[in-house]
Amino acid sequence: MGFLKKLLGGADRPESKASQSTGNTDPRGVYFYVQCDRCGAPVRLRADKQHDLLDEGGRYVWHKTIVDNRCFRPMPTVVTLNASFEMVAHEITGGHYITREEYETLLAEQQKARD
Numbered sequence: 001m002g003f004l005k006k007l008l009g010g011a012d013r014p015e016s017k018a019s020q021s022t023g024n025t026d027p028r029g030v031y032f033y034v035q036c037d038r039c040g041a042p043v044r045l046r047a048d049k050q051h052d053l054l055d056e057g058g059r060y061v062w063h064k065t066i067v068d069n070r071c072f073r074p075m076p077t078v079v080t081l082n083a084s085f086e087m088v089a090h091e092i093t094g095g096h097y098i099t100r101e102e103y104e105t106l107l108a109e110q111q112k113a114r115d
């Protein structure tokens with residue numbers, strides 16, 4: 001039975017996939033919500049704190065070209081985060097930042113419209 005214990009307890013990944021939509025179960029990810037100015041599509045983005053954010057000493061910078069899945073127009077963005085990974089400044093072309101609540105509302109409206 002020793003190998004089973006190893007199998008279940010040995011893996012070094014604390015994340016449980018219980019709830020995918022909250023984002024709170026993902027300690028390494030920072031989530032951003034953007035709406036395309038052209039087609040209105042909401043986009044959710046995940047930045048990895050270790051790999052995607054540039055550490056500039058006390059703050060972090062995220063460079064990304066966002067593409068939605070409807071009109072595929074690129075939306076280049078630069079986001080500045082403080083040491084607590086809270087957004088303190090952002091620039092974006094072709095879209096705008098929205099809250100998670102707004103994102104979920106837009107998503108629900110789109111799914112309703114598709115039915």
Ligand SMILES: [Zn+2]
Nearest residue numbers: 036039068071
């Ligand atoms: Zn679009």
